[in-house]
Amino acid sequence: MVQDLNGLTVIISGGSSGIGAAAADAFAARGAKVAVLDLNKSEKHWSQPCDVSDDHQVRQAVEATVDHFGSIDILVNNAGIGAIGTVEENSDKQWFRVLDVNLLGMVRLSRACLPHLRDSTEAAIVNTSSIAATTGLVNRALYSASKGAVHSLTMAMAADHVAEGIRVNCVSPGTADTPWVARLLDQAEDPVEERRKLEARQPTGRLVSPEEVAAAIVYLADPANKSITGTNLAIDGGVASLRLVR
Template sequence: MEFEGRVAVITGAANGIGRSCAELFIERGGSLVLGDIDLDEGLKLQAELGDRALFLEANVRDLAAIQALAAKAVNHFGGLDILVNNAAVALNGAVDEIDEDRWQTVIDTNLTGFWRAMKACVPHMRERGGGSIVNMSSVQGLRAFKGWPAYAAAKGAINALTVQTAADLAPAGIRVNAVAPGTIMTPMNEKIFAAMDDPSELIDRWNKAHPIGRFGYPNEVAETVAFLASDRSSFITGEILRVDGGLAIKGD
């Protein structure tokens, strides 16, 4: 029950990694305010998790909506201790092919959305005398994958933002770390597979790219997020922790 008495805000909570984080935090005693644009799945998750979880429809591209998440945590549960910055979109296209609208959608969601959430939540953490922020990065912020410049740019910037804010917020007792997953079987990746003429070929290729020989699963990432959010990692800040089955170390 390591999160008993702790209150977390999780963005992108309705599906995939965010959902697994929510389930694990509840299991370990936490109280949650969950944000997502998927109203139906968000309300289902709230019902499943019980009275220590509240869901609000929220788009991380809207600062007021994210401020409402933070305010709900304080007003309903009495404070805010943890932020899991998870909401993201995946839009591909080579640098000379992707249009400006798609580029800006990725950057505004995957990078600026993280800043909005930190801007909204950090003042409440200061009032509590500390806290923990976990940003969802990606191995794509560390190495190249053909055709994903906007996504890679956003995730690489998240790594830099994590290190910078970790230094800035350390005197306030707020730790900031990031998790960099490899390929994880989430609804986002399932949409990518569905758009392929031969998804089995892509799935097989992505499996082989990981030395462990398979995709990861959301609960495996959630365990790492929980570690970084908890007192078990009390002397860790500014870290980019890969959860990637060895993807980033593969030499061929």
């Protein structure tokens, strides 16, 4: 693979597993310097412990990244947690917790990185949203609301920072074959049947791979695509837009 991101530093939150880990690998393969911010240490890339719900930890991790690499050019806001239930079933405590991580976590990390991104000529932010932001999914009220907020935040940030040369976009994966989804399936009465249903829901007949989402994240962050900002890129096997008659 052509290493055309040489010299650029990318921060990836939630980068030790799933989509974040795949993104870390994809950026590294293109020559970027990768900093993983996660509760868990990355086994492959330089990393800092960071809980995105703690503003002090976020600022410390960002400053440690700048001290180590000298700059920040790309931010991937990927850290997030899930939730299952209707508006009746999730408590206020659950709502505050999920929004604190999925939405405010992106706010905190973006806020800490922006002074450094302004110093870059290749600055980009990519947020991980979800098709749940725009597609009604059963028993996902809280999760969908958090990702809908991420989608709206992305568009507002793109408008706020385009004059500074900072591009802001988001990806919206469908159901991805990640450790988090695997844990949800393990909790089902019939994990095999539940996985079959998830696969059947997507027109391609399979779950989205973390590597496919990672490729989209790198594409949006790539300085070669400087006209792309304020964009939501669905990586969902067609589930949000296709209605197939079978």
